[in-house]
Amino acid sequence: MTPSLLYAFAGAALCGIGxxxxxxxxxxxxxxxxxxxxxxxxxxxxxxxxxHRSGPDPVPQALVLTGIVVAIAATALAVVLIRRYFxxxxxxxxxxPARDTLPHQGPREVREAPRE
Amino acid sequence: xxLWLMAGLLFTPLAWAVLTLLAGFRRGRVVTWLGIxxxxxxxxxxxxxVVRDGGFQYPLGGWQAPLGIELRVDGLAVTFVLLTAxxxxxxxxxAGFYLDxxxxxxxxxxxxxxxxxxxxxVVWLGNDLFNLYVGLELISLSAVGLVALGGQSEALxxxxxxxxxxxxxxxxxxxxxxxxxxxxxxxxxxGIASALGQDSSGxxxxxxxxxxxxxxxxxxxxxxxxxxxxxxxxxARSPVSALLSALVVKGSFYIAARLWLELGAPLGSLALxxxxxxxxxxxxxxxxxxxxxxxxxKQVVAYSSVAQIGYLFLLFPLTWNTTEAAALQAQQAMxxxxxxxxxxxxxxxxxxxxxxxxVGSNRVNALAGVSHFLxxxxxxxxLAGVSLMGLPPTGGFAAKWLFLQASLATGQWxxxxxxxxxxxxxxxxxxxxxxxxxxxxxxxxxxFHPARRLEIIPMILALLSLxxxxxxxxxxxxxxxxxxxxxxx
Amino acid sequence: xxRILTLLPATAVCLAFVSGLAYSIWQIAITTTSVDLPxxxxxxxxxxxxxxxxxxxxxxxRSYDTLLEIGVLVIAGIAxxxxxxxxxxxxxxxxxxxxxxxxxxxxxIPLMLLLAGYLLWAGSxxxxxxxxxxxxxxxxxxxxxLGGIPMDFLRPGIMLRLGLxxxxxxxxxxxxxxxxxxxxxxxxxxxxxxTLIVVIETVLTLSIAMVLLALFVSAPVNNAEEPEEGGxx
Amino acid sequence: xxxxxxxxxxxxxxxxxxxxxxWSRDLFxxxxxxxxxxxxxxxxxxRLHAPDVALAEAAIGAGLTGVLLLDAARxxxxxxxxxxxxxxxxx
Numbered sequence: 001m002t003p004s005l006l007y008a009f010a011g012a013a014l015c016g017i018g019x020x021x022x023x024x025x026x027x028x029x030x031x032x033x034x035x036x037x038x039x040x041x042x043x044x045x046x047x048x049x050x051x052h053r054s055g056p057d058p059v060p061q062a063l064v065l066t067g068i069v070v071a072i073a074a075t076a077l078a079v080v081l082i083r084r085y086f087x088x089x090x091x092x093x094x095x096x097p098a099r100d101t102l103p104h105q106g107p108r109e110v111r112e113a114p115r116e
Numbered sequence: 117x118x119l120w121l122m123a124g125l126l127f128t129p130l131a132w133a134v135l136t137l138l139a140g141f142r143r144g145r146v147v148t149w150l151g152i153x154x155x156x157x158x159x160x161x162x163x164x165x166v167v168r169d170g171g172f173q174y175p176l177g178g179w180q181a182p183l184g185i186e187l188r189v190d191g192l193a194v195t196f197v198l199l200t201a202x203x204x205x206x207x208x209x210x211a212g213f214y215l216d217x218x219x220x221x222x223x224x225x226x227x228x229x230x231x232x233x234x235x236x237x238v239v240w241l242g243n244d245l246f247n248l249y250v251g252l253e254l255i256s257l258s259a260v261g262l263v264a265l266g267g268q269s270e271a272l273x274x275x276x277x278x279x280x281x282x283x284x285x286x287x288x289x290x291x292x293x294x295x296x297x298x299x300x301x302x303x304x305x306x307g308i309a310s311a312l313g314q315d316s317s318g319x320x321x322x323x324x325x326x327x328x329x330x331x332x333x334x335x336x337x338x339x340x341x342x343x344x345x346x347x348x349x350x351x352a353r354s355p356v357s358a359l360l361s362a363l364v365v366k367g368s369f370y371i372a373a374r375l376w377l378e379l380g381a382p383l384g385s386l387a388l389x390x391x392x393x394x395x396x397x398x399x400x401x402x403x404x405x406x407x408x409x410x411x412x413x414k415q416v417v418a419y420s421s422v423a424q425i426g427y428l429f430l431l432f433p434l435t436w437n438t439t440e441a442a443a444l445q446a447q448q449a450m451x452x453x454x455x456x457x458x459x460x461x462x463x464x465x466x467x468x469x470x471x472x473x474x475v476g477s478n479r480v481n482a483l484a485g486v487s488h489f490l491x492x493x494x495x496x497x498x499l500a501g502v503s504l505m506g507l508p509p510t511g512g513f514a515a516k517w518l519f520l521q522a523s524l525a526t527g528q529w530x531x532x533x534x535x536x537x538x539x540x541x542x543x544x545x546x547x548x549x550x551x552x553x554x555x556x557x558x559x560x561x562x563x564f565h566p567a568r569r570l571e572i573i574p575m576i577l578a579l580l581s582l583x584x585x586x587x588x589x590x591x592x593x594x595x596x597x598x599x600x601x602x603x604x605x
Numbered sequence: 606x607x608r609i610l611t612l613l614p615a616t617a618v619c620l621a622f623v624s625g626l627a628y629s630i631w632q633i634a635i636t637t638t639s640v641d642l643p644x645x646x647x648x649x650x651x652x653x654x655x656x657x658x659x660x661x662x663x664x665x666x667r668s669y670d671t672l673l674e675i676g677v678l679v680i681a682g683i684a685x686x687x688x689x690x691x692x693x694x695x696x697x698x699x700x701x702x703x704x705x706x707x708x709x710x711x712x713x714i715p716l717m718l719l720l721a722g723y724l725l726w727a728g729s730x731x732x733x734x735x736x737x738x739x740x741x742x743x744x745x746x747x748x749x750x751l752g753g754i755p756m757d758f759l760r761p762g763i764m765l766r767l768g769l770x771x772x773x774x775x776x777x778x779x780x781x782x783x784x785x786x787x788x789x790x791x792x793x794x795x796x797x798x799x800t801l802i803v804v805i806e807t808v809l810t811l812s813i814a815m816v817l818l819a820l821f822v823s824a825p826v827n828n829a830e831e832p833e834e835g836g837x838x
Numbered sequence: 839x840x841x842x843x844x845x846x847x848x849x850x851x852x853x854x855x856x857x858x859x860x861w862s863r864d865l866f867x868x869x870x871x872x873x874x875x876x877x878x879x880x881x882x883x884x885r886l887h888a889p890d891v892a893l894a895e896a897a898i899g900a901g902l903t904g905v906l907l908l909d910a911a912r913x914x915x916x917x918x919x920x921x922x923x924x925x926x927x928x929x
Contacts, residue, residue: 261684
């Protein structure tokens with residue numbers, strides 16, 4: 001057991017916590033927080049596990065740097081989409097979309113604005 | 117020569133992304149035509165080079181594999197590069213006339229389109245696990261951007277849903293990469309495969325493989341995880357839907373297939389293989405059934421994608437611990453299914469876009485009477501449908517025939533149920549669209565006529581998909597090409 | 606009750622996942638690797654042109670990843686501004702006259718710019734580099750924006766798009782020039798490696814800051830300009 | 839020994855903060871916890887001999903992501919567009 005391995009296990013636990021949040025929570029911004037926690041967990045596993053044997057290893061560190069930038073790109077994009085979605089619909093969660101299957105009937109046949 | 121081709125292949129989409137970002141929609145369109153021409157030529161030339169000399173490894177920056185990133189340019193990779201060039205060129209040309217140039221956000225279509233293309237090439241050629249991760253993100257984010265384009269509430273919801281699924285999938289994949297790096301100290305897929313071959317001490321990495329396959333299956337929209345796909349593919353503009361259904365989902369599937377073929381034997385298990393096949397089979401039935409029940413035309417096509425993706429996952433049970441011949445047949449079937457579905461689905465979405473544009477509504481029932489006015493697009497739609505049903509002589513037929521033979525050869529007869537049932541269901545939903553379009557009741561007679569060039573593009577794709585069954589032999593012989601210096605076929 | 610029914614399976618899945626993960630981490634930790642990548646890296650470090658091994662990996666050995674990753678960042682920027690409808694960037698809400706913020710701005714921004722410069726300069730032989738510098742630069746931009754300082758270059762226009770793509774374009778040009786000289790895509794000539802890396806890092810810093818700032822700015826939505834949608838049928 | 843203690847404490851702090859991010863009732867507070875989490879991660883990277891990552895995590899992970907999310911949280915809980923839900927999720 002080395003400190004690196006300890007961090008790798010911590011990363012595993014973080015992944016679990018993040019995954020739980022990601023599945024259970026429907027509020028989009030919180031989902032995003034959970035995603036970021038999960039991401040940090042993955043990065044810890046990546047570096048911790050690799051450095052357990054060989055000591056400091058620049059390769060996984062560089063990968064994590066790349067990963068952090070990708071994560072912030074995704075997060076920032078998601079924030080833009082979430083805010084715009086909230087602005088238009090007033091919702092902060094993705095509820096189940098209205099069923100678009102053939103209805104047993106259709107008084108509910110909403111006048112659909114054709115998108116194309 | 118090859119160096120130039122590779123540089124061209126990697127450079128063009130990225131450079132064109134920048135160029136089109138700086139131009140507006142109309143100028144971006146002209147620039148894009150040039151880019152498409154270059155990209156198609158380069159892809160063709162690279163394909164020809166590999167056909168002539170066999171595949172090769174391409175070390176980027178001159179650094180060899182464990183230290184640097186090596187690309188793997190073999191028969192399967194160039195086949196998919198060429199397929200991408202074809203389908204993306206068709207969708208790009210179609211989009212140039214289909215999208216409304218006066219909506220100011222459509223200018224962003226071009227850069228996203230080119231980034232998507234770049235990401236696909238990264239994935240087809242990738243041999244480095246982390247590089248593949250970056251490629252996947254490149255694809256996902258540009259696809260999400262394309263779905264969200266225009267920023268209406270429904271599109272945003274679909275895009276967010278897609279983004280969340282894609283992010284979770286990527287993280288699962290990355291976690292698998294972390295475990296593999298911990299075990300082998302290398303990120304090169306072939307390096308890991310050979311290390312596993314020498315001393316199969318892959319303890320603990322079996323879980324990594326499961327994680328990666330889960331993440332990739334989520335991104336490919338395998339059955340219980342498919343729910344993000346229909347809204348995203350249904351709401352996007354038709355050329356975007358064509359790209360997403362034809363190519364984007366194939367990217368993640370391709371990585372899963374590569375992983376399985378390289379690492380599946382030592383790290384996989386019978387249960388995992390059968391489970392993936394079973395989910396694929398359920399996808400075929402569920403997707404087909406749902407396609408039959410949709411009210412909106414593009415939702416029908418989107419659910420049909422869920423079903424057709426299901427067939428691909430038969431690869432897993434049919435290559436695990438089976439005879440070499442059967443495994444090869446399954447791989448060939450998978451390749452043909454990818455190609456024929458890509459061509460047929462792109463044709464279907466593009467012609468569906470034309471139909472919707474013409475009747476001004478996206479409901480299936482609104483198609484009544486359209487058969488008089490738009491027989492050409494309707495015909496393309498139908499031809500593509502024939503390939504999806506798997507009738508001879510289409511590419512879809514050849515793929516399903518090979519799957520069938522592989523199932524029989526490995527004694528896994530239960531997949532026959534999937535192959536036959538899926539074909540019947542797809543026949544049912546294609547005919548439903550046809551029937552709707554031949555209904556004569558409508559008093560609407562003001563159909564809008566899309567430009568002829570919009571109609572020709574899906575027709576070409578549909579014909580290619582139809583003809584694939586006849587050209588299956590040469591295509592398959594290229595796919596089997598491995599490296600020039602390797603054992604080969 | 607219904608909530609518990611949804612929580613239970615999720616908990617079970619997560620517990621199974623964590624235990625599987627921990628088990629395989631343990632399994633992997635007790636085996637040995639066959640490839641000694643850090644060693645290999647050390648041997649080749651002097652050819653990379655920089656002393657900081659992480660920078661060497663990012664901008665030389667695995668520069669393809671970095672190139673694509675900047676691509677991802679640019680995509681996020683494009684997608685962000687494509688859905689944004691903020692034509693007027695001076696969100697009135699943001700024009701705070703908060704004295705604290707004002708004081709913070711006066712002292713912090715020059716300091717942060719300095720820090721960004723240092724990080725960029727240090728990157729080649731000490732910890733630091735384009736990403737960190739870019740992030741700090743973006744953060745000072747965010748501060749300026751929160752303070753209501755108008756930044757015209759962030760309007761959705763050609764300047765913004767140039768800024769978004771500048772770093773990526775330069776990186777790409779370097780990559781392809783090396784290929785034109787008969788090398789591989791992205792192979793730097795050894796004697797120029799250091800210069801090229803420094804150039805790339807500098808433009809990347811600017812671009813990274815620009816993208817992040819653009820995403821920050823395009824996030825807010827105001828009611829200013831709604832009409833286009835809905836009518837698009 | 840002291841080193842070990844430090845690592846163990848840091849790991850515990852990380853996990854507790856992560857939990858608080860997800861389970862705090864108030865969205866704004868969740869984001870604040872998230873920023874704290876980012877700073878702790880930066881410390882963890884220092885402990886893992888990864889100063890480059892530590893710098894990036896502090897600047898990007900804690901700093902920028904934090905500001906971005908704080909801004910968004912403020913917007914989402916102000917709920918200026920018919921937003922009835924700034925409270926907990928149903929599901």
